[in-house]
Amino acid sequence: MPLQxxxxxxxxxxxxxxxxxxxxxxxxxxxRWVHASEQLDIAPLLRGGELxxxxxVNLATAxxxxxxxxxxxxxxxxxxxxxxxxxxxxxxxxxxxxxxAQASGLPVIHLRYRVPFVQICESINSQLADVSLRRLRIADxxxxxxxxxxxKLASIDQLLSLIRDQANSSAQLTSLSGQTLGVALVDTxxxxxGIEYTAPVSFGGTVVATLTLRPAADADIHLISxxxxxxxxxxxxxLLRTHPLSPHDRRRSRFISLLASSGPRTSAAEHARxxxxxxxxxxxxxxxRFIPFVVELDDSSNVAAVQDxxxxxxxxxxxxFADGQYVGIVxxxxxxxxxxxxxxxxxxxxxxxxxxxxxxxxxxxxASVDRAVRAVRSARESVPYVSDADRVVDAASxxxxxxxxxxxxxEPVAEFIDEQIGxxxxxDAVSHGELFDTLRALAExxxxxxxxxxxxxxxxxxxxxxxxxxxxxxxxxxxxxxxIGAVLTAVFLERARRQAAAAAGAKxxxxxx
Numbered sequence: 258m259p260l261q262x263x264x265x266x267x268x269x270x271x272x273x274x275x276x277x278x279x280x281x282x283x284x285x286x287x288x289r290w291v292h293a294s295e296q297l298d299i300a301p302l303l304r305g306g307e308l309x310x311x312x313x314v315n316l317a318t319a320x321x322x323x324x325x326x327x328x329x330x331x332x333x334x335x336x337x338x339x340x341x342x343x344x345x346x347x348x349x350x351x352x353x354x355x356x357x358a359q360a361s362g363l364p365v366i367h368l369r370y371r372v373p374f375v376q377i378c379e380s381i382n383s384q385l386a387d388v389s390l391r392r393l394r395i396a397d398x399x400x401x402x403x404x405x406x407x408x409k410l411a412s413i414d415q416l417l418s419l420i421r422d423q424a425n426s427s428a429q430l431t432s433l434s435g436q437t438l439g440v441a442l443v444d445t446x447x448x449x450x451g452i453e454y455t456a457p458v459s460f461g462g463t464v465v466a467t468l469t470l471r472p473a474a475d476a477d478i479h480l481i482s483x484x485x486x487x488x489x490x491x492x493x494x495x496l497l498r499t500h501p502l503s504p505h506d507r508r509r510s511r512f513i514s515l516l517a518s519s520g521p522r523t524s525a526a527e528h529a530r531x532x533x534x535x536x537x538x539x540x541x542x543x544x545x546r547f548i549p550f551v552v553e554l555d556d557s558s559n560v561a562a563v564q565d566x567x568x569x570x571x572x573x574x575x576x577x578f579a580d581g582q583y584v585g586i587v588x589x590x591x592x593x594x595x596x597x598x599x600x601x602x603x604x605x606x607x608x609x610x611x612x613x614x615x616x617x618x619x620x621x622x623x624a625s626v627d628r629a630v631r632a633v634r635s636a637r638e639s640v641p642y643v644s645d646a647d648r649v650v651d652a653a654s655x656x657x658x659x660x661x662x663x664x665x666x667x668e669p670v671a672e673f674i675d676e677q678i679g680x681x682x683x684x685d686a687v688s689h690g691e692l693f694d695t696l697r698a699l700a701e702x703x704x705x706x707x708x709x710x711x712x713x714x715x716x717x718x719x720x721x722x723x724x725x726x727x728x729x730x731x732x733x734x735x736x737x738x739x740x741i742g743a744v745l746t747a748v749f750l751e752r753a754r755r756q757a758a759a760a761a762g763a764k765x766x767x768x769x770x
Contacts, residue, residue, distance in 0.1 A: 259287035259306060260385060262338055262364060270380040274342065274368040280355055281338070281364030288337045291381045293374040297323065300330035300666075308381070309339045310374045313347040321353040322671045328357045329665035332761060338364035342371060362761040399423050399480075400487040407491050416488075416495055417441035424484040426472040430458070430492060435560025435578055438466060438500060443473045456485040457579045460493040464510055464579050465502055468492060508535055513577045516549065516626075516633050517584050529627035536588070536626045541573050545588035547629045548599060548622050550576075551636040552583040552606065555614035563615075566605040570598065582637075586629060595622045603649055610648035616640055617649045635659065642760045658753040665757070670750060677747035680730045692730070693751065695723040700748050704736075 263283035266276050289306030297315050309331070316324065331339060339358070341350050350367060358365045399420075406419055417428040421441040430438040458466040468489055472481055502510070512535040515528065537543060552563050560578045567574045567585060576585025589598050599619060606617040620636030623629040632652075638659045639652040652659070664670045675682075681692050695713065702708035710720035728734055734741055 259289045260381070262286035262288055262308070265291075265308065265381055266366070268377075268380055268384075270372060270376050273372045274370050274377075276340070277367040277369065279350065279365050279367045280358045281362060283338075283364060286337055286364055288381070288385075290385065291378045293378060297327045298330070300334040300336070303334050303336065305335035306337050308337050310368075310377060311339070311341055312344055313341045313350065316341065316351055316354065317347045319351070321351075322668060322675075324351055324354040325357045325671060326666060326668050328354060328361055328363055329662075332361045332363050333662040333666065336363070338366060340366040340368055342368040344371070360758050360762065397487075399483045400491075403488060403491040407494055410498075411495070413439035413492070413495055413499060414441065416492060420468075420470070420484050420488050424470055424472070424480045425476040426454075426470040426481055426484070428484075428488075429469045429471075430496075431467045431469065431560075431578070432465075432500075435564075438496070443471075454481055454485055455581050456489050458489040458492045458496065460497055464514065464577065465493060465496055465506075467579055505539075508538055509575050510577055511535060512539060512575065513584055513586075516586060516630055517637075518630065528630075529625075532626050532630075539575055541588040541626070542590065544591055545573065545626070546591055546593070546595060546622060546624060547586055547588050547626055547632070548595070548602060549584070549586045549620040549629050549633040549636050550602060550606065551618050551620070551633070551640055552585070552609075553581055553616040553640055554578070554583060555581075559609070559614060562609055563606075566609055567602065570601045570605060582640075584633060584637075586626075586633070588626075598622075599651065603651060607647075607649045615648060616643040618643065618652055619649070620652045642756060644759070644763065655753075655756060657749050658756040661750075661753040661757040664750065665754070673743075674747045674751050674754070677744050678731065678751065681727060682751070684726075684730060692723060692727055693748075695720065696727055696744075697748050697752055699724070700745050 261284070263286075265271060265288055266278070266283055287306055288308045289304070291308045291310065292303070293310040295311050295314050297319065299309070316327075319327070341347070343349060350365065355365060402419060402423060403416065406416055411419070413430060417430060417439045418441040420426075420428040421443060425443065427440070427442045429440045432438055453469050453471045455470075456468045457464045458468055468485070470481055470484060472478075512532070515532050515535070533543075536545070541547075550567070554560065554563070560583055563583050563585070564574075564576065567576075567587060571587045571589050573588035574585060576583055587598065587602060589595075599622065602619050606615070606619070609615045610617060618636045618639035620629075620632035620639075623632045635652040635656075639650050639655055642655050642658060643650050678693070678696070681696065685691070685693050695709070698709040698712050699706065702712060706720055706724065707717060710717045713720070731744065732740070734744065
């Protein structure tokens with residue numbers, strides 16, 4: 258069980274360093290473990306959630322590109338925070354690291370005074386171990402209470418009431434279609450934290466429902482964690498007794514589980530064969546094309562609205578809701594125009610998003626259902642890039658952006674961007690910043706200056722003036738030039754870097770609210 262970063266900063270041993278949070282926030286940041294390392298390539302060896310302690314010996318000799326790469330690798334690995342101890346060899350934390358950490362949402366802590374890192378690790382990690390032990394004890398207590406109730410043939414509502422009392426949280430059980438199967442509310446006079454936790458309820462590897470807990474303001478997070486870890490198994494038993502799944506529901510659940518899996522648990526051929534068989538039994542045609550989509554919902558009651566909106570586009574569609582996400586797929590005949598289907602799906606989801614509480618991504622089109630597994634993964638990877646300006650994204654439009662977490666770990670990529678368009682980016686940094694956007698618009702409009710000017714909302718003459726400044730900085734970009742491919746590649750990589758930074762910033766802002 259993790260500790261919050263702000264809790265760690267108040268630890269007696271950590272306080273001896275006079276820690277100062279110089280980037281990011283310490284609230285709502287979970288720390289799973291504390292680890293000391295001076296390596297700048299440590300991220301692949303970590304699991305995520307670590308607080309990294311370092312003297313920063315290697316930071317003192319690293320250039321700006323190396324520092325940005327280091328931060329990118331930590332963020333991509335979901336590291337909780339970085340704590341840097343300043344010494345005569347590193348009198349201050351490099352500004353380039355702080356700037357990029359701030360933009361990327363990575364908390365950075367300045368340790369002003371030297372304390373042996375082993376003491377910090379022992380102090381915090383022992384607390385983490387104690388918390389984990391307490392969580393296990395609480396989980397066992399909750400499990401025992403629920404087991405005794407199910408032996409007495411307790412109903413769903415009775416089990417949810419028990420969970421509510423144990424976890425001091427409103428408890429709700431929702432079917433895969435979004436139907437409320439049972440609910441137990443905390444005292445209406447008790448203030449709520451305004452957040453919710455969910456856990457899938459499954460039986461035999463098949464998800465059958467979702468358990469949602471909405472804690473009261475004075476709820477104990479350990480009790481909530483214990484309920485989420487033990488209650489789903491008991492609820493699944495009760496559900497199968499009172500609400501047995503139909504054969505169609507079982508096939509649908511298995512189908513979506515296979516689509517949303519990270520990879521086949523059997524051979525690729527067997528995985529594809531089972532998907533194809535299930536698709537036909539669910540009403541899809543053997544030669545159908547497929548477009549998956551993923552919708553994040555703040556309220557599970559909106560599942561029915563999603564299903565209805567998609568069903569109007571194609572009767573051959575299915576999906577299921579779990580862990581706050583509705584994963585669905587639309588099938589259509591090869592004679593249909595795939596782009597028209599995609600546009601209709603995007604428009605339908607956007608209308609739902611306009612009501613609030615909906616974030617969605619549409620995945621790539623697949624020629625067969627077994628190829629849709631990767632397309633579902635692409636859709637899921639795209640959801641974090643949804644913005645307030647557009648709450649529905651097309652995975653195909655941000656393909657390079659989705660690659661950026663991997664590309665950012667390769668130092669030559671940043672060097673390539675700087676080599677190709679660095680002069681332009683430097684000029685934008687000290688002026689109005691319109692040259693990169695101008696070149697990006699030209700690239701996105703396949704070299705049409707008229708269309709690029711229209712997309713920017715400027716007159717063609719203004720566009721020509723900007724383009725002259727671009728070529729003055731970068732050199733000639735005549736049609737057929739061998740440089741065009743490199744420059745355009747750098748443009749799309751830089752756009753991916755900015756979109757990834759914006760998504761990280763939005764995630765940080767959400768965590769702060």
